Amino acid sequence: xxxxxxxxxxxxxxxxxxxxxxxxxxxxxxxxxxxxxxxxxxxxxxxxxxxxxxxxxxxxxxxxxxxxxxxxxxxxxxxxxxxxxxxxxxxxxxxxxxxxxxxxxxxxxxxxxxxxxxxxxxxxxxxxxxxxxxxxxxxxxxxxxxxxxxxxxxxxxxxxxxxxxxxxxxxxxxxxxxxxxxxxxxxxxxxxxxxxxxxxxxxxxxxxxxxxxxxxxxxxxxxxxxxxxxxxxxxxxxxxxxxxxxxxxxxxxxxxxxxxxxxxxxxxxxxxxxxxxxxxxxxxxxxxxxxxxxxxxxxxxxxxxxxxxxxxxxxxxxxxxxxxxxxx
Ligand SMILES: O=C(O)CNC(=O)[C@H](CS)NC(=O)CCC(=O)C(=O)O
Numbered sequence: 561x562x563x564x565x566x567x568x569x570x571x572x573x574x575x576x577x578x579x580x581x582x583x584x585x586x587x588x589x590x591x592x593x594x595x596x597x598x599x600x601x602x603x604x605x606x607x608x609x610x611x612x613x614x615x616x617x618x619x620x621x622x623x624x625x626x627x628x629x630x631x632x633x634x635x636x637x638x639x640x641x642x643x644x645x646x647x648x649x650x651x652x653x654x655x656x657x658x659x660x661x662x663x664x665x666x667x668x669x670x671x672x673x674x675x676x677x678x679x680x681x682x683x684x685x686x687x688x689x690x691x692x693x694x695x696x697x698x699x700x701x702x703x704x705x706x707x708x709x710x711x712x713x714x715x716x717x718x719x720x721x722x723x724x725x726x727x728x729x730x731x732x733x734x735x736x737x738x739x740x741x742x743x744x745x746x747x748x749x750x751x752x753x754x755x756x757x758x759x760x761x762x763x764x765x766x767x768x769x770x771x772x773x774x775x776x777x778x779x780x781x782x783x784x785x786x787x788x789x790x791x792x793x794x795x796x797x798x799x800x801x802x803x804x805x806x807x808x809x810x811x812x813x814x815x816x817x818x819x820x821x822x823x824x825x826x827x828x829x830x831x832x833x834x835x836x837x838x839x840x841x842x843x844x845x846x847x848x849x850x851x852x853x854x855x856x857x858x859x860x861x862x863x864x865x866x867x868x869x870x871x872x873x874x875x876x877x878x879x880x881x882x883x884x885x886x887x888x
Contacts, residue, residue: 608756611635614833616821636681644817647689652823656741663691675714688787718752720761721745733793757782764788777810789819795830808840
């Protein structure tokens with residue numbers, strides 16, 4: 561019954577906005593009529609709307625907060641119930657010493673400002689990667705890369721500390737040595753219920769490890785999030801392919817808020833923030849530069865797709881570890 565698996569048309573609308581520009585640019589990627597078999601009782605405009613914010617963080621924390629707050633307010637005005645900010649929304653420093661110096665605990669001033677913002681706007685926030693001084697800061701002098709979910713009252717409802725750290729050297733991109741400043745998180749987190757659906761938490765480089773996305777979907781995730789500061793060389797080759805692959809194999813929505821542009825003399829990011837639906841189609845994407853895009857999340861579509869193409873009933877966990885140990 562593959563004929564029934566066609567994206568409903570309301571998902572094909574994405575509004576591309578620049579912060580200075582008040583008129584939304586409406587981009588209709590495609591406009592097929594909704595097939596009868598997919599009809600649902602609610603109007604598409606009642607489906608939850610999410611906003612994906614794209615920024616260029618610098619070492620200036622106050623300025624970064626101003627930019628993010630403006631996008632979050634815009635998201636609220638446009639009717640989003642949840643706004644996603646990228647990894648390192650708080651700042652991107654020039655070196656590990658500066659990263660450690662600018663970091664704060666979750667109880668610090670910056671999270672306090674975001675708490676107020678969520679409350680004032682009445683929307684949920686995915687704060688994609690906060691440089692967090694954890695409980696062990698005094699002993700370790702290192703931080704966690706912490707994804708924080710705030711509800712519309714500003715309370716922290718979930719935290720996930722990045723488990724796969726990006727220590728890579730890609731020619732042409734400048735070395736990344738995240739472990740110089742950061743400790744890997746100790747565990748995965750259970751998906752968290754939000755007005756848009758159950759969100760599985762991850763961060764950036766984590767998207768290269770499909771075991772993580774499978775663990776999250778098997779624990780009930782409907783939306784996977786990969787807030788990112790993706791490299792400018794790996795970006796064009798891997799970014800969209802990885803995100804769409806994670807969406808197709810898990811049959812989840814994938815939301816990826818990204819850093820873009822030049823952060824300082826030593827660092828630039830790829831951008832291309834997007835929302836992918838469970839069929840693997842990109843249903844919203846940001847244009848170049850800071851801004852936001854919007855997408856509706858249709859969980860009845862997700863359930864229909866999982867029924868029509870029941871890969872999770874066809875898995876063979878009895879086989880997958882039968883070839884011994886993974887490559888070292
Ligand atoms: O450094 C900070 O302040 C915040 N953290 C990051 O920007 C991290 C570690 S350097 N970036 C990535 O994981 C990029 C992954 C990537 O580019 C890939 O997988 O290709």
